[in-house]
Amino acid sequence: MPRHISHFVTHILALFLAPVAYARVVTFTPSKDNTPYQDPNGLLSNGTGDGLFVGQNADGDFIRRALLAFDLAYTSGQAPRSTASP
Numbered sequence: 001m002p003r004h005i006s007h008f009v010t011h012i013l014a015l016f017l018a019p020v021a022y023a024r025v026v027t028f029t030p031s032k033d034n035t036p037y038q039d040p041n042g043l044l045s046n047g048t049g050d051g052l053f054v055g056q057n058a059d060g061d062f063i064r065r066a067l068l069a070f071d072l073a074y075t076s077g078q079a080p081r082s083t084a085s086p
Helices: 001-019
Strands: 032-036 067-069
Touching: none
Parallel strands: none
Antiparallel strands: 032 067
């Protein structure tokens, strides 16, 4: 059998004999959130407001950051958690 055909057959066999991995996408809703504002004492935040803000306001003061908490208690402890996206 010519060498290029042998390589082709090897690749096809590897493709079909390789184990299959399945992924599951799960969407979590935050259990709580907060928007802490830049403050020397760390005492300014908005945990009860309607929005979640990140960045600087138009005046350039009070840099905001977003904090989110998720309850992962009902997920499997053995399930890998690899990424998060907005």
